[in-house]
Amino acid sequence: MNGHAIVVGGGIGGLAAALALRRIGWRATVLERAPAPGEIGAGMSQSPNAMRALDEFGVGEQARAKGAPSYSAGNLRLPDGRYLQRARRGDVTPLLAFHRADLHGLLLEAVPAGWVHPGTEVTGLRQDDRGVTVTWDGGEAGADLVIGADGIRSAVRRMVWPDASAPRFLGRTAWLGVADTSGWGASAEDVTTPPDGLSGSVTMGSGGYFLIHPISRGRTYWAFVTTADRPDLRYAREKAEVAGRLAAWHQPIPGLIAATPDEAVIHIDIRDLDPLPTYVRGRVALLGDAAHAMSPDRGQGAGQSIEDAVVLAAALHAEAGIDAALARYDTERRPRTQATARGARADGRRTTSAAAHRALAAMIRLMPAPVWRRGIAADGNATWRWRPPRLPEPTTHA
Ligand SMILES: Cc1cc2nc3c(=O)[nH]c(=O)nc-3n(C[C@H](O)[C@H](O)[C@H](O)COP(=O)(O)OP(=O)(O)OC[C@H]3O[C@@H](n4cnc5c(N)ncnc54)[C@H](O)[C@@H]3O)c2cc1C
Incomplete structure (x- = not known):
């Protein structure tokens, strides 16, 4: 079955959807609100399931x-x-860390020329027996299928799921940044026990953690x-605010914040979606986030959107009709993504109270290193062990 999908949103999930559809011989039109294709933000990790x-x-x-490992x-x-707990030289890690723009950029490069339309904010959607049509300021387009990949505040969700609740503020907030540490002496590839402490790590404080x-x-x-x-509490000087909160934490934490340009410090609140x-x-x-935005505590949000894309394309390839394929996508994806979101919400809650933090730290300290x-090995948890359905080898697409 071949067809044409409109993908609303050109983030990691939307671009993954376009690429997966291309594999099964479908055409995709990606409508992206931002005036230029690109992704702001800081970093993220991807685990073996997403890879x-x-x-x-x-x-x-x-x-x-x-x-980078x-x-x-x-x-x-x-x-x-x-x-x-401490990693040792020779440990192999299954986690890869990226600048968000690098991961987004390589997906964007792989999407066929002409498929992505920046500066196009979808504001309307209607469907009837013949298909589905989306509208934007000055235009409209129809397709066999519309994929709402427009993030946690999805307009598609608001239009087609008016009964869904708004994203839920989880009582937590996050500052993010990327520092230039090129002169610091340890490379990203040699980080298990570097002399200056620049290493992938998580520092657990009472009420929060630093990654x-x-x-x-x-x-x-x-x-x-x-x-x-x-929510929405903002500071005139965000970098000074976060630096002040962490001034007494171990190095390289204060050093990393100091090495981050003021304007590159991002402050966002943590929200997720109740299960649809x-x-x-x-x-x-x-x-992606339009369906199952989750708190970041398991590092899975974007990874799950990439999984969604493959499962959706595989279902469209395997089933005789679009309706059956969509039913299969829903049946396969909802349990896994909603369980992941539930787990992430619970993990996050455990980091917020002093008592829960003490119990967690004691449990980790007592756990034998092996x-x-x-x-944390590649097959260490059920989320990471997931295997995608197979998509066909590339087809040439006009
Ligand atoms: C602090 C933090 C850390 C995180 N760390 C990780 C991590 O380590 N690993 C991981 O996998 N995930 C992580 N995530 C989650 C990850 O960022 C998201 O799950 C992921 O970006 C979702 O991708 P998406 O494409 O579904 O949505 P988005 O990235 O939100 O993209 C949606 C796109 O739709 C566009 N859009 C919106 N409305 C419209 C419209 N009406 N018309 C057209 N376009 C529209 C937007 O401009 C945007 O480009 C983290 C999240 C946070 C907050």
Whole structure:
């Protein structure tokens, strides 16, 4: 079955959908609100499940070349610098860390020329027996299928799922940044026990944690996730605010913040979506954050959107009709993504109270190192063990 899909949103999920559709001989039109294709933001990690999904539509190797191995799950520390668990030289990590723009950029490059239309904000959608049509200021287009990949505040979800609740503020907020650490002496590829402490790590404080991922080209991504009484609280000097909160934490934390340009410090609140009863209505399917935005505590949001893309394309390839394929997509994706979101929300909650933090730190410290290390190996947890359905080899597309 061949067809044409309109993908609303050209983030990681939307571009992954376009690439997966191309593999099955479909055509995709990606409508993106931002005036120029591109992705702002800081960093992210991808786990083996997402990397295998990228392989299915042919960009896994390029992604591995851009990613830096991250030992963040292996090096767990306390704010005074003590290690609860520590990675050792020779450890192999299944996590790859990226600048978000690098991962987005390589997907964008792989999408056929002319498929992505920046500066196009979808504002309307209607469907009938013949198909589905979206509208934007000054235009409209129809297709066999519309994929809402327009993020946590999805317009497609609002239009087609008016009964869905708004994203939920989780009582937490995050500062993110990317520092130039090229002169610091340790490369991103040699980070397990570097002399200056520049290593992938997670430092667990009471009420929050600080994440470090060295990424490619001498840069280091950091994120501080902590509690917040209310959403949308912003500071005149965001970098000074986060630096002040972490001034007494171990190096390289204060150093990394200091090495980040003021304007490159991003401050966002943590929200997720309550589970939707279905990801499909008629010829409209939701994908990525539009369907299942989750808190970042398992590092899975974008990875799950890449998985969605492969499963949706595989279902369209395998089933005789679009309706059956969409039903299959919904049945396969909802349980996994909603369980992941539930788990991420629960993990996040555990980092917010002093008592829960103490219990978690004690449990990690007491865990024998081999047991901890098995847990962070490539097949260490059920989320990472996921394998994608197979997509056909590339077809030439007009
Ligand atoms: C602090 C933090 C850390 C994270 N770390 C990780 C991590 O390590 N690993 C991981 O996998 N995930 C991580 N995530 C989650 C990840 O960022 C998201 O899950 C992912 O970006 C979702 O991709 P998406 O394409 O579904 O949505 P988005 O990235 O939000 O893209 C949606 C796109 O749709 C466009 N759009 C919106 N409305 C319209 C419209 N009406 N018309 C046209 N276009 C529209 C937007 O401009 C945007 O380009 C993290 C998230 C946070 C907050």
